[in-house]
Amino acid sequence: MHRFRSIVPRLSRSSRFRALPISTRQFSIPSNAVPLPEDSSGLLCARGGDLYHVEFEIIEPVFKIIDTTLREGEQFATTFFTTEDKRVIAQMLDDLGVEYIEVMNPLASAQTAKDCEIISSMGLKAKIASHVRCNMVDVKEAINRGITVIHMYMATSPALKKFSHGKNLREIIEAAKEAITYCKERNVEVRFSCEDTFRSDLADLLEIYSTLSEFGVDRIGLADTVGVASPLQVLDTVRRIARVVTCEIGYHTHNDTGCCIANALLALQGGVTHIDTSVLGIGERNGITPLGGFLARMYTYNAGYKSMIIERYNLRVLKPLEEYVSHCAGVDIPFNNYVTGWSAFTHKAGVHSKAVLQNPSSYEVICPDDFGVSRDIKLAHRLTGWNAVGERSTQLGLDLSESSIKEAAKFIKTLADTKKVDLEMLDKALQNVGGGRPVNYGIQG
Amino acid sequence: MHRFRSIVPRLSRSSRFRALPISTRQFSIPSNAVPLPEDSSGLLCARGGDLYHVEFEIIEPVFKIIDTTLREGEQFATTFFTTEDKRVIAQMLDDLGVEYIEVMNPLASAQTAKDCEIISSMGLKAKIASHVRCNMVDVKEAINRGITVIHMYMATSPALKKFSHGKNLREIIEAAKEAITYCKERNVEVRFSCEDTFRSDLADLLEIYSTLSEFGVDRIGLADTVGVASPLQVLDTVRRIARVVTCEIGYHTHNDTGCCIANALLALQGGVTHIDTSVLGIGERNGITPLGGFLARMYTYNAGYKSMIIERYNLRVLKPLEEYVSHCAGVDIPFNNYVTGWSAFTHKAGVHSKAVLQNPSSYEVICPDDFGVSRDIKLAHRLTGWNAVGERSTQLGLDLSESSIKEAAKFIKTLADTKKVDLEMLDKALQNVGGGRPVNYGIQG
Numbered sequence: 001m002h003r004f005r006s007i008v009p010r011l012s013r014s015s016r017f018r019a020l021p022i023s024t025r026q027f028s029i030p031s032n033a034v035p036l037p038e039d040s041s042g043l044l045c046a047r048g049g050d051l052y053h054v055e056f057e058i059i060e061p062v063f064k065i066i067d068t069t070l071r072e073g074e075q076f077a078t079t080f081f082t083t084e085d086k087r088v089i090a091q092m093l094d095d096l097g098v099e100y101i102e103v104m105n106p107l108a109s110a111q112t113a114k115d116c117e118i119i120s121s122m123g124l125k126a127k128i129a130s131h132v133r134c135n136m137v138d139v140k141e142a143i144n145r146g147i148t149v150i151h152m153y154m155a156t157s158p159a160l161k162k163f164s165h166g167k168n169l170r171e172i173i174e175a176a177k178e179a180i181t182y183c184k185e186r187n188v189e190v191r192f193s194c195e196d197t198f199r200s201d202l203a204d205l206l207e208i209y210s211t212l213s214e215f216g217v218d219r220i221g222l223a224d225t226v227g228v229a230s231p232l233q234v235l236d237t238v239r240r241i242a243r244v245v246t247c248e249i250g251y252h253t254h255n256d257t258g259c260c261i262a263n264a265l266l267a268l269q270g271g272v273t274h275i276d277t278s279v280l281g282i283g284e285r286n287g288i289t290p291l292g293g294f295l296a297r298m299y300t301y302n303a304g305y306k307s308m309i310i311e312r313y314n315l316r317v318l319k320p321l322e323e324y325v326s327h328c329a330g331v332d333i334p335f336n337n338y339v340t341g342w343s344a345f346t347h348k349a350g351v352h353s354k355a356v357l358q359n360p361s362s363y364e365v366i367c368p369d370d371f372g373v374s375r376d377i378k379l380a381h382r383l384t385g386w387n388a389v390g391e392r393s394t395q396l397g398l399d400l401s402e403s404s405i406k407e408a409a410k411f412i413k414t415l416a417d418t419k420k421v422d423l424e425m426l427d428k429a430l431q432n433v434g435g436g437r438p439v440n441y442g443i444q445g
Numbered sequence: 446m447h448r449f450r451s452i453v454p455r456l457s458r459s460s461r462f463r464a465l466p467i468s469t470r471q472f473s474i475p476s477n478a479v480p481l482p483e484d485s486s487g488l489l490c491a492r493g494g495d496l497y498h499v500e501f502e503i504i505e506p507v508f509k510i511i512d513t514t515l516r517e518g519e520q521f522a523t524t525f526f527t528t529e530d531k532r533v534i535a536q537m538l539d540d541l542g543v544e545y546i547e548v549m550n551p552l553a554s555a556q557t558a559k560d561c562e563i564i565s566s567m568g569l570k571a572k573i574a575s576h577v578r579c580n581m582v583d584v585k586e587a588i589n590r591g592i593t594v595i596h597m598y599m600a601t602s603p604a605l606k607k608f609s610h611g612k613n614l615r616e617i618i619e620a621a622k623e624a625i626t627y628c629k630e631r632n633v634e635v636r637f638s639c640e641d642t643f644r645s646d647l648a649d650l651l652e653i654y655s656t657l658s659e660f661g662v663d664r665i666g667l668a669d670t671v672g673v674a675s676p677l678q679v680l681d682t683v684r685r686i687a688r689v690v691t692c693e694i695g696y697h698t699h700n701d702t703g704c705c706i707a708n709a710l711l712a713l714q715g716g717v718t719h720i721d722t723s724v725l726g727i728g729e730r731n732g733i734t735p736l737g738g739f740l741a742r743m744y745t746y747n748a749g750y751k752s753m754i755i756e757r758y759n760l761r762v763l764k765p766l767e768e769y770v771s772h773c774a775g776v777d778i779p780f781n782n783y784v785t786g787w788s789a790f791t792h793k794a795g796v797h798s799k800a801v802l803q804n805p806s807s808y809e810v811i812c813p814d815d816f817g818v819s820r821d822i823k824l825a826h827r828l829t830g831w832n833a834v835g836e837r838s839t840q841l842g843l844d845l846s847e848s849s850i851k852e853a854a855k856f857i858k859t860l861a862d863t864k865k866v867d868l869e870m871l872d873k874a875l876q877n878v879g880g881g882r883p884v885n886y887g888i889q890g
Contacts, residue, residue: 077821110859110862112862230710230746231676231710232711256789257745258707258742259706259742261703261707262707262708281781284792284793285790286786290703293702296701297675301675332777334780334782335776336725337779338700342522343522343523344730346730347730348520348522348729352729366701382525382553382557383554413554414554416554420525
């Protein structure tokens with residue numbers, strides 16, 4: 001058995017680290033502890049080769065949302081946003097309360113350039129950012145179109161350096177510095193992102209980000225462009241980078257391996273300040289962090305976050321916004337979509353239904369009403385229970401004995417073994433055992 | 446600025462901890478380190494109240510899949526599996542290679558009981574487990590129906606103890622012991638799960654799990670029944686529990702807050718051995734860890750896992766299996782579904798298309814061919830680039846100059862500003878700038 005100890009490294013941004021009261025235990029050093037180095041944050045290998053450990057400081061997430069439906073979302077397979085589509089989506093995003101709206105590179109096409117001007121002049125509360133390549137042509141064009149936040153990117157992974165721009169580390173930094181200088185001279189907020197961050201060399205990342213932070217970039221961006229980063233890799237990488245910069249940090253992640261929402265939270269816990277989202281998650285391939293799912297995650301982080309999310313964002317805009325974007329993109333909202341999917345608040349098993357009928361928080365961590373959606377308790381199927389059926393009889397105003405309720409439940413379970421049954425059949429069964437009293441079918445089951 | 450050090454606590458199951466070679470750095474203790482206690486694994490509060498840290502051992506995930514489409518999936522809002530549906534799904538799951546197939550409690554209905562017997566007697570390689578309440582009536586009925594693996598559950602969260610069974614800690618343990626004894630006497634594998642684990646009291650969990658592990662239960666189960674656990678909470682809770690048991694550990698998680706796949710990986714990294722999945726993730730509310738997404742996550746964990754996943758599972762069964770289940774459940778496969786969603790391998794932006802045409806791994810971490818699905822590179826839209834258009838001209842066998850290609854690209858971008866364009870239009874544009882040579886429209890774009 002190997003033991004070892006470690007220390008938390010010096011943090012360059014301690015003011016951003018806030019306490020969550022987890023433990024008040026007393027400390028003592030065991031005599032057989034094995035020391036770890038001062039720079040031992042992150043993944044560490046144990047001596048002896050049979051285990052290793054990870055050590056992290058966790059910070060209370062502080063975040064702003066950069067919604068990129070109008071940029072990453074336009075890169076989704078079937079989207080073709082008209083100018084009117086863009087105006088409506090931007091307005092709804094602003095109504096919901098996202099802090100940034102990212103739009104296309106105006107050089108994408110002539111109409112795209114005009115659209116950048118139109119969105120920029122809508123007078124929204126949200127800042128409008130344009131996502132451009134890290135070169136002067138793109139940056140100048142965006143600023144000329146009225147853009148006040150520049151999001152530049154350049155690939156730094158070996159695969160993309162080779163197959164994309166072909167520049168070396170020094171050339172990347174110089175290109176970024178030139179563009180940053182241009183932006184800062186014009187009071188334009190500027191972010192620089194290393195594309196494919198999590199397949200890039202960590203030493204390269206640290207050099208680029210620390211150099212640009214010192215140079216005065218407002219924000220650096222970490223991008224899991226291919227959606228491959230594992231959760232602890234995100235936390236570890238973010239923390240290492242957060243230690244060498246003093247600027248804001250953005251995080252953008254694709255969902256190829258299903259970790260985008262969890263990884264966004266871990267990025268925040270590691271020191272990231274801005275999260276990229278899109279409506280329904282639409283973007284290249286199977287998309288990025290969905291706005292609704294991210295809100296659901298932060299809403300449930302703890303009671304304080306729940307209050308903050310409800311206060312800061314107009315959550316009831318989410319569903320119509322998703323419906324509008326799904327229409328523009330020509331896709332259906334997935335049945336299992338976060339919060340707004342039609343099955344998200346459906347309860348079926350007898351034990352679940354019984355408990356939810358008494359107290360929704362038994363099996364719900366989000367109050368559907370906060371998002372303007374509704375609950376659906378399925379009672380008519382073979383997995384139903386007599387307690388749930390009894391609650392239905394109460395809803396119908398029937399005064400049935402336990403044995404009558406059990407008889408109705410047994411009848412519906414037997415019937416449901418042979419075919420799909422519906423609420424009307426259950427109500428009929430209850431009515432029959434109840435002696436033929438009228439049933440109000442208008443009541444929601 | 447606060448500094449502190451800590452040690453990795455003694456592990457009760459060190460044989461399961463394997464090394465990943467991350468670092469070979471030398472160790473030293475800084476003079477101003479603040480000590481942490483011997484039992485300091487997991488979340489720790491710093492002295493001074495301005496930060497805290499987390500320390501974990503991470504193990505190389507070792508896992509078996511318990512697919513519960515025929516149990517959790519039957520609890521999905523619209524599912525009604527006929528006996529034939531169940532036989533087909535069980536056979537396909539077995540063909541794919543999942544290690545366990547979980548079915549309903551035979552007491553759910555008469556036909557369900559018959560179906561348990563039928564699935565159990567199919568002679569599948571996978572073990573057939575039945576998910577029952579922790580009581581002797583349910584356990585006996587399942588074993589009488591030929592079931593050889595019992596998955597029992599009982600709620601332990603304050604909310605569910607009150608609104609579900611009403612038992613106290615001692616009564617829960619006694620009920621479990623009686624059922625475990627019954628199973629072990631009949632050579633039946635048995636798992637006990639605390640429902641709503643992550644809203645349960647940790648002291649209760651440690652007492653229940655350690656007691657039952659010592660008593661001889663084959664596997665304990667951790668269940669994020671309401672989908673609320675945050676990633677580090679999962680890792681921390683799993684590690685604390687793994688330290689006090691010697692049995693296998695299962696993990697089951699709902700996706701209400703979008704973390705089910707990431708949390709499954711973190712659970713494995715903390716010491717869990719079995720992961721519950723369902724096809725398309727169908728289950729109560731918006732479902733649980735999807736089988737396809739979980740496979741995608743483990744396939745991309747590293748090169749070794751990729752080989753192992755390809756060798757162990759017949760990945761090409763995934764898509765027809767999902768199609769069958771989506772048909773049974775009456776739902777469409779979401780456009781953005783992991784691996785098999787129609788957009789999962791679609792590339793659109795010019796820079797992406799150019800790179801993927803040269804080397805797919807530029808923007809893909811999964812080889813679609815391993816799952817029997819195909820790539821789609823969208824070239825005809827206003828975000829296209831002249832490099833990508835040039836690749837298309839090569840596919841068509843056209844020998845165009847750079848200026849001709851740029852002319853065609855400009856034409857299609859301008860056209861695409863006003864309406865949706867398609868590949869045929871792009872090909873026509875290339876043909877026109879190329880002098881009217883014939884185009885083979887059969888080539889895939």
